[in-house]
Amino acid sequence: MSPPLLRRTLSGTVLVATLIVIAAARIPSSAPTPPAKEAPPPTLTLADWPLESGAKLGKRIFQENCVGCHGDTGLGDGEAAADLNPRPRNLRKGYFKFRSTASSKLPTRADLLHVITCGLPGSSMPSFRLLPDAHRDALVSYVLTLAAFEKARLEAEILRDADGLTMPVIVKDHLPEIRKKVEAEMAEGAVPVTIGQRPPTTPESVEKGRARYAKECASCHGKTGVGDGPSSYALRDWEDAEIRPRDFTTGVFRAGSAPTDLFLRLKSGLNGTPMPAISGSDDDLWALVDFILTLRTQAPEASDHAGCPIGGTTR
């Protein structure tokens, strides 16, 4: 089951449970009062996680530039977060949308560097191109550290709950091996998919893309591509926040609008959102890219800054 569906089912359950609790509260009875809620058991904290030198520098740069939105520990709960849509990413959960890696996998360092350097047009995620290369590289290390830490925290909780070990013992005796395992798994997944040569755009390729679009994309993205398909109003992301399909008429894409960027978005999907990875041969995907590019009706904006032009090549 996809995370958004699971969320919806869970919130349905919570609602029913809440109604039952409210109903129960109205019946005057001598039922015993439930025990006070216990404090959550101790878990791994970021302070338990030794930072290598890149991530250490990255942490400092993150405190200076990112916490207002992404929160002190990367949970996406910074002071500005509540007012933003889309919300700043919870960087701990390991859901990254704009990747060159297979569906559900983690991004490569180059993917993260691209997001940090160019920002995500159409969202409040700014471009940090003015930071020195070394600082942006260190930020990539720290973002990956936050994702690795969260995976390790869950592993540590399994040891705590299943084997009855205390956190100090887990930190002292098991953390290095958990860390090795988590980092190896992450590195294994962060492998770019192959992108072959783009075939030439022809009337036939556009037509092929149009036919598939009508069948598989228009329900969300709308017949003319403005993002108003019949399913578009009920979409939720993995945090149960409302999410809208992209409007293709503007030509503004979050992570680059070069054909290669769009190809990657289709091939990899956007983790944690209703936008699925699209199946089919590379030629099928290129045909969809050819068609989507015909939907633009607004004049291309002037390039926003060197290296990250809107409508230009970003890779």
Ligand code: HEC
């Ligand atoms: C003004 C608010 C704001 C600030 C400041 C900000 N971000 Fe973001 N960031 C966002 C939002 C909003 C998103 C989600 C955009 C979306 O879902 O399309 C995001 C998404 C991301 C992502 C996820 C990319 C993906 O592929 O899913 C990363 C990584 C990221 N930010 C890193 C950073 C780093 C590092 C900094 C500091 C150097 C930073 N952000 C500063 C708002 C912000």
Ligand code: HEC
């Ligand atoms: C279930 C609804 C749904 C379907 C079906 C769907 N999409 Fe999407 N798509 C979305 C949503 C929602 C987003 C925006 C996600 C976000 O903002 O994080 C999106 C985003 C995109 C993006 C933008 C990436 C960027 O960088 O801004 C492209 C390209 C795209 N979709 C193409 C397609 C194509 C082509 C199809 C059909 C083969 C398709 N989508 C089918 C919901 C859908």
